[in-house]
Amino acid sequence: MKINIAFIGFGTVGRGLGDLLLEKREELARDYGVEYKVVAVSDIKAGSILDERGIDLEEALKLADAGTSLETMPAQKKGLSALDTIKSSGADAFVEVTWTNLTDGEPGYSHIKAALSLGRHVVTTNKGPMALHYRELLRLAQDNGAKLKFKGTVLSGTPAFNLFDGPLAGCSVRSIRGIVNGTTNLILSEMEKGRGYEEVLKEAQRAGYAEADPTMDVEGWDATAKATILANYFYGTDIKPSQVKRKGISSITLDQVIKAKNRGERIKLIARADRTEGGAEVSVSPVALPMADPLANIMGVTNALTFATDCLGDITIVGPGAGRRATGYSLLTDLLSIARG
Amino acid sequence: MKINIAFIGFGTVGRGLGDLLLEKREELARDYGVEYKVVAVSDIKAGSILDERGIDLEEALKLADAGTSLETMPAQKKGLSALDTIKSSGADAFVEVTWTNLTDGEPGYSHIKAALSLGRHVVTTNKGPMALHYRELLRLAQDNGAKLKFKGTVLSGTPAFNLFDGPLAGCSVRSIRGIVNGTTNLILSEMEKGRGYEEVLKEAQRAGYAEADPTMDVEGWDATAKATILANYFYGTDIKPSQVKRKGISSITLDQVIKAKNRGERIKLIARADRTEGGAEVSVSPVALPMADPLANIMGVTNALTFATDCLGDITIVGPGAGRRATGYSLLTDLLSIARG
Numbered sequence: 170m171k172i173n174i175a176f177i178g179f180g181t182v183g184r185g186l187g188d189l190l191l192e193k194r195e196e197l198a199r200d201y202g203v204e205y206k207v208v209a210v211s212d213i214k215a216g217s218i219l220d221e222r223g224i225d226l227e228e229a230l231k232l233a234d235a236g237t238s239l240e241t242m243p244a245q246k247k248g249l250s251a252l253d254t255i256k257s258s259g260a261d262a263f264v265e266v267t268w269t270n271l272t273d274g275e276p277g278y279s280h281i282k283a284a285l286s287l288g289r290h291v292v293t294t295n296k297g298p299m300a301l302h303y304r305e306l307l308r309l310a311q312d313n314g315a316k317l318k319f320k321g322t323v324l325s326g327t328p329a330f331n332l333f334d335g336p337l338a339g340c341s342v343r344s345i346r347g348i349v350n351g352t353t354n355l356i357l358s359e360m361e362k363g364r365g366y367e368e369v370l371k372e373a374q375r376a377g378y379a380e381a382d383p384t385m386d387v388e389g390w391d392a393t394a395k396a397t398i399l400a401n402y403f404y405g406t407d408i409k410p411s412q413v414k415r416k417g418i419s420s421i422t423l424d425q426v427i428k429a430k431n432r433g434e435r436i437k438l439i440a441r442a443d444r445t446e447g448g449a450e451v452s453v454s455p456v457a458l459p460m461a462d463p464l465a466n467i468m469g470v471t472n473a474l475t476f477a478t479d480c481l482g483d484i485t486i487v488g489p490g491a492g493r494r495a496t497g498y499s500l501l502t503d504l505l506s507i508a509r510g
Numbered sequence: 511m512k513i514n515i516a517f518i519g520f521g522t523v524g525r526g527l528g529d530l531l532l533e534k535r536e537e538l539a540r541d542y543g544v545e546y547k548v549v550a551v552s553d554i555k556a557g558s559i560l561d562e563r564g565i566d567l568e569e570a571l572k573l574a575d576a577g578t579s580l581e582t583m584p585a586q587k588k589g590l591s592a593l594d595t596i597k598s599s600g601a602d603a604f605v606e607v608t609w610t611n612l613t614d615g616e617p618g619y620s621h622i623k624a625a626l627s628l629g630r631h632v633v634t635t636n637k638g639p640m641a642l643h644y645r646e647l648l649r650l651a652q653d654n655g656a657k658l659k660f661k662g663t664v665l666s667g668t669p670a671f672n673l674f675d676g677p678l679a680g681c682s683v684r685s686i687r688g689i690v691n692g693t694t695n696l697i698l699s700e701m702e703k704g705r706g707y708e709e710v711l712k713e714a715q716r717a718g719y720a721e722a723d724p725t726m727d728v729e730g731w732d733a734t735a736k737a738t739i740l741a742n743y744f745y746g747t748d749i750k751p752s753q754v755k756r757k758g759i760s761s762i763t764l765d766q767v768i769k770a771k772n773r774g775e776r777i778k779l780i781a782r783a784d785r786t787e788g789g790a791e792v793s794v795s796p797v798a799l800p801m802a803d804p805l806a807n808i809m810g811v812t813n814a815l816t817f818a819t820d821c822l823g824d825i826t827i828v829g830p831g832a833g834r835r836a837t838g839y840s841l842l843t844d845l846l847s848i849a850r851g
Contacts (some may be wrong), residue, residue, distance in 0.1 A: 189821065192678055201679065243680065320795055325820045326667075334678045336669030338536055338846045340839065388594030463828055466807040480530065480839040481667045487826035498681070498821040505679045 171204045173221075177251045177262035177280050178267040179233055180296050182321070183496020186264060186504075187230045190324075193338055193501070203508040209258040210239055211251045218244035219258050249277065263506055267294040271385075271394055271410055274298040281317070283307055288313040292503035294321035296495055300394035304407045311385040321499025323349060323395045324472050326500045327488030328400055331502065337478065342395050342403045345442045346476040351470030351490045352379045352386040353418050353438045357455075360452040361435070364420070370413050378470065388417035389453040392440040392483045399474075400442035400449040401509035430455045432438055435465045439463045463487075512545045513849050516601035518592045518621050519608040520553035522572055523635050523662070526838020527605060527845075528571045532820040534842070543803045544849040550599040550679065551580055552592045554608075555652050557584035562598050572771075587830045591675055603848055606634040612726075612735055612751055615639040620659070622647055629654040633844035635662035635837055641735035644660050645748045663842025664690060665813050668829030671743055672843065678819065683744045685818040690736040690830045692811030693720045696781040698796075699809045701767045702776070707760070719811065731756035731792040733781040740815075741783035741790040749792055757795040759818045770798045776806045804828075 173192075176183045189230050190197075190205060193215040197203045207224045216239035218224060224244065234240055240247045246257070255263060263284040267277050274297035281298050284291050286309065293299065298306060299319045310317040311357070323329045324347075335342065348354050355378055359369040371388070374377040385391045393413045400408050418438050429436050434457040443450045458465040463485045467473040473492025489495040515531075517524045518686035531538075532545060548565045552558040556573070559565060565585065573580055581588045587598070596604060604625040608618050615638035622639050625632050627650065634640065640660045651658040664670045665688075674681065689695050696719055700710040711728070714720035724836045725733045734754045741749050759779050770777050773800040784791045789796060799806040804826045808814040813831025816824050830836040 170844055172783050189680075197680065199743065326681075327672060327825060329560055331677040332669060332673075335847060336672040336843065337531075338843055339538065339848075340667075460807070461809060463807065466801070466804065468802060480835050480842075484668060485826075485828035487828070488824065489822055501821075503676065506676060510677075 170202060170508050173206050173208045173260045174264060174379055174504070174506065175209035175211070175254060175258045175265040176207070176260050176264045176266065177211055177254065178265065178304055179210050179215045179239070182496045182500070183212070183264060183266040183495045184230055184233055185493035186500040187497070188227055188494065189497050190345070191227055191230070191499050197505070201509060202503060203505060205219050208260050208313070209254050211249060211254040212239070217247060217249050217254060218242055219246040219249055219254055220244040221259055226292060231360065233349045235476060240380070251280055252283055255280060255287070258268070260289060262292060262442065263292055265295055266500070267295060269295055269394070270297040271300060271390055276300040278302055284307060285315045285317060287314055288315050290316045290507050290508070292318045292500050294499060296322045296394040296398065300397045300410050303398065306470070318503035318506060319398070320503050321496050322398050324474060324486070324488065324490050325492060325496040326498035326502065327472060327490065327495070328486055329474055330485065331506070337484070340478045340480040342476050342478055343444050345399050345474060346439050346464065347474035348437055348464055348467050348472055349440045349474070350386055350392045350438060351472060351489060352383070354467065355470050356387070357426065357436055357438065360421070361430055363423070363427070365423050366421060387419045389415045389438065392438060392453040396440035396451045396453055400451045402450040403442070406449045408449060412439045414452040414454065416474040417432060418455050421455055432457070433460050435460065437464055439464065480510050499505070511543060511849050512547070513603055513606060513679050513845065514547050514549045514601045515603050515845070516552070516595060516599045516744055517548070517551035517605045517607065518595065519606065520551050520556045521607065522834045523837045524553070524607040525574055525604060526627065526834035527841040528838070530566055530836065530838050530842050531817070532568055532571070537805045538846070542846060542850060544846060547789060548591060549601050550595050552590060552595040553580070557581040558588060558590050558595060559583055560587040560590055560595055561585040562600055570676065571576040571777070580740070590725060592621055593624055596621060596628070601630060603633060603845060606632055606636055607841070608636060610636055610735070611638040612641060612731055616643040619643055626650045626658060629656050631657045631848050632833055633659045633848070635660070635840060636731070636737040637663045637739065641738045641751050644742045648757070651798050659844035659847060660739070661733040661844050662837050663739050665827070665829065665831050666833060667843065668813060668831065668836070669827055670753035670815055672829065673687060673849070676785055678825070679820045681821040683785070683817050683819055684759040685813060686744065687780055687782050687805065689778055689805055689808050689813055690762055690781045690815070691727055691733045691763050691779060691832060693724070694733070695808065696811050697728070698762070698767065698777055700777065701762070701764055703836035704764070704768070706764050706816060715769050728760045730756045730779065733779060733794040737781035737792045737794055741792045744783070747790045749790060755793040759796050762796055775799060775803050776801065778808070779807055780805065
């Protein structure tokens with residue numbers, strides 16, 4: 170099958186997908202019968218180009234990585250806004266990878282709505298629209314015969330949602346617990362070595378793991394968005410991030426971390442989504458786990474989820490939760506799943 | 511889609527599938543469009559019945575669990591051998607769950623060949639034929655337009671092979687390391703509490719985790735079969751279990767386990783399959799792992815595999831590696847994958 174792709178957003182994650190599309194071009198055609206063409210890229214910083222005959226992806230990646238505007242490339246149209254790109258690119262699938270906004274989900278929310286309304290597929294790693302507006306967007310997709318895939322919003326390319334498509338088909342989920350934020354897990358891991366919260370946070374900021382404003386991570390907002398997406402997907406609920414019991418790690422002291430360690434426990438920021446009668450209970454909070462818990466041993470920026478299932482009991486998956494390549498790969502699996510029907 | 515199923519073997523694992531088929535009948539029809547009928551069961555102990563109009567699965571499970579012959583049930587034909595059942599049942603898919611034999615793979619090998627030769631699908635948890643004759647059986651399946659699925663030979667229902675169908679599509683595996691034998695992992699876990707190998711082994715035998723002749727487990731044969739199947743599947747090789755470097759745990763002393771623990775390490779029986787230029791290197795041996803290794807923290811009968819991949823780095827999956835329900839479930843996913851095309 171042939172698929173025309175347009176990028177809405179072309180930052181780290183979008184370019185991660187770009188790398189893999191180039192690297193895997195032959196393999197995708199040979200092993201999956203999937204041929205692709207990139208027909209547009211629209212990014213607020215990198216510039217906007219559209220060419221239905223196809224864009225040179227390799228050149229676009231080079232320019233964007235070098236900080237040079239994409240609009241220096243030849244293209245039929247240049248400078249179109251994201252929404253105009255969606256309306257006029259003729260793409261079969263849009264890769265929505267603009268920034269996450271947990272207040273109203275914009276601008277991703279409008280981008281996804283526009284694409285789905287036109288019956289076009291969307292793959293996204295944008296947690297804002299998916300945490301805030303999942304039910305509405307899902308309905309819009311169904312009404313317009315389009316697919317909406319968002320694998321990378323949780324655990325990046327590490328299998329989570331799609332575990333239950335084939336490998337765990339017929340298996341139902343009763344409870345999900347996990348470490349879904351690498352930054353806070355890195356901070357807690359480093360604190361166990363005897364270093365204070367502030368010191369470790371500053372180092373994580375210098376290393377680029379934590380943002381200048383670390384609120385999203387350390388106050389548990391990022392984990393909350395992910396727990397919400399998991400609950401709404403697996404339990405059919407319509408929970409909003411604001412309804413989630415949320416506690417971050419900013420009040421965790423070195424003393425607490427060391428005392429837990431001496432008790433044979435480890436403090437982890439645990440996102441939790443339990444199925445309840447007719448709904449779900451979702452929470453994010455630091456929990457002292459016994460060392461025998463598989464999640465207690467997840468260190469550094471690694472992520473993990475434990476699914477309690479009816480067929481198999483507990484299944485735990487461990488892998489990267491972020492990164493250009495890993496998150497780019499989540500979009501590739503979503504595109505493949507669409508292209509393969 | 512409608513699928514007619516026949517059981518060749520109806521011991522613990524076959525009945526585990528039977529339980530789930532009954533429990534999930536409506537769900538399979540509603541969510542996956544799959545309707546099934548059991549047309550034959552042939553087991554050397556439980557008896558053999560064949561009825562193309564369909565067999566009462568609930569009754570068959572009750573009888574087999576109670577140790578009563580299935581031949582006390584009404585059926586068109588009774589007492590057929592496994593091979594005659596395969597030839598005359600008209601089933602679309604055979605569930606081959608006879609005992610594992612790592613010497614020549616029989617009788618499963620002949621059963622699978624007979625079914626595939628007739629163009630019928632096979633799902634199996636039988637490690638013997640898959641470890642010894644994978645390439646030949648795969649070719650036979652392809653030549654006859656049949657499918658051969660063997661998910662449960664490694665990690666029972668916990669996703670392993672099928673992770674790479676959808677969730678990790680396009681991702682290639684460079685190396686696999688894992689804990690694939692629950693009995694030896696249970697023994698090593700218990701030894702860490704200060705108990706000797708012989709004492710723990712005897713307890714595991716009393717509890718039914720270890721066989722009266724524990725050679726298959728403790729000398730690493732079971733793990734070797736699984737590592738062979740993984741290598742041949744993922745790397746396209748044709749390695750035989752006899753070619754695998756194999757060392758079991760029977761020579762591991764309490765002293766070694768405790769010394770490793772004091773060094774911050776844990777001894778685990780590690781099955782390993784690495785891709786090499788034009789082949790694979792496969793081994794099974796006890797390894798002292800640092801506690802930071804995700805596999806170091808897998809305790810008791812739990813199993814785990816770490817896949818080193820090109821797209822995501824290391825992905826680890828943790829879950830049950832045996833059990834009536836978990837292994838029965840592996841067959842259900844295989845059947846679903848066949849029925850869904």
